[in-house]
Amino acid sequence: KQEVTQIPAALSVPEGENLVLNCSFTDSAIYNLQWFRQDPGKGLTSLLLIQSSQREQTSGRLNASLDKSSGRSTLYIAASQPGDSATYLCAVNPGGSNYKLTFGKGTLLTVNP
Amino acid sequence: ETGVTQTPRHLVMGMTNKKSLKCEQHLGHNAMYWYKQSAKKPLELMFVYSLEERVENNSVPSRFSPECPNSSHLFLHLHTLQPEDSALYLCASSLGSYNEQFFGPGTRLTVL
Numbered sequence: 001k002q003e004v005t006q007i008p009a010a011l012s013v014p015e016g017e018n019l020v021l022n023c024s025f026t027d028s029a030i031y032n033l034q035w036f037r038q039d040p041g042k043g044l045t046s047l048l049l050i051q052s053s054q055r056e057q058t059s060g061r062l063n064a065s066l067d068k069s070s071g072r073s074t075l076y077i078a079a080s081q082p083g084d085s086a087t088y089l090c091a092v093n094p095g096g097s098n099y100k101l102t103f104g105k106g107t108l109l110t111v112n113p
Numbered sequence: 114e115t116g117v118t119q120t121p122r123h124l125v126m127g128m129t130n131k132k133s134l135k136c137e138q139h140l141g142h143n144a145m146y147w148y149k150q151s152a153k154k155p156l157e158l159m160f161v162y163s164l165e166e167r168v169e170n171n172s173v174p175s176r177f178s179p180e181c182p183n184s185s186h187l188f189l190h191l192h193t194l195q196p197e198d199s200a201l202y203l204c205a206s207s208l209g210s211y212n213e214q215f216f217g218p219g220t221r222l223t224v225l
Contacts, residue, residue: 004155031211043117043203044216089156091214099144099169099210103156 002027004092006104013080014112021075021107023090028068031095035064035075038087038106047088048075080111115139117217119204125223126194134189134220136204145187146205146214147179156203162187163210194224 003026013019023033032051036044048064050057050073056065063076073090087108091101117138126132138145147159161169162181176198178190187204204217 034213041201041221043218046213046215049213093211095211097210099146099161099163100158101214105153105155
């Protein structure tokens with residue numbers, strides 16, 4: 001059974017700092033991994049999707065890396081801003097006929113002005 | 114309207130009520146999902162529909178009844194719920210099982 005763990009559970013940083021969020025998964029047989037952002041009481045916004053054959057994906061100040069063999073992904077946020085404050089979730093997708101994404105519990109990020 | 118929409122955004126109901134949640138996607142996707150998000154727990158997949166056929170039912174109690182009349186609409190019918198069913202219910206859609214899932218804003222459900 002796939003399990004996804006996100007560390008740390010919460011992180012508080014001053015504005016402008018670069019930071020890394022971690023995601024680990026127990027079963028390396030994944031098709032892709034998706035990073036989401038969730039603001040309080042709201043739905044999820046997809047940030048980056050990284051395929052199992054890829055090492056990294058970039059979008060603006062965000063960079064996601066994937067090491068499938070070791071069951072790890074990181075989300076790097078450069079030059080953090082108060083507007084980046086949210087919960088960040090990672091989810092792994094087994095693909096094929098299995099539609100089930102397995103989510104971590106998320107990392108609550110607070111960026112202080 | 115664009116993306117994935119959900120109505121209502123907030124719902125308060127008693128344990129004996131019957132209500133329905135609605136989800137609509139405007140992305141041309143062929144798979145739709147219901148998720149439950151409770152405090153301090155990971156998102157839990159409840160149901161998946163692919164091409165209007167249910168392909169996943171994650172041991173959800175029968176007091177939750179999904180309906181997918183076409184590839185753009187998904188409903189979750191609720192009856193005789195329990196207070197522990199209070200949560201944020203999220204709808205999502207995707208193009209097949211391999212691609213990104215896009216989420217709606219959610220319905221915050223409170224069961225009294």
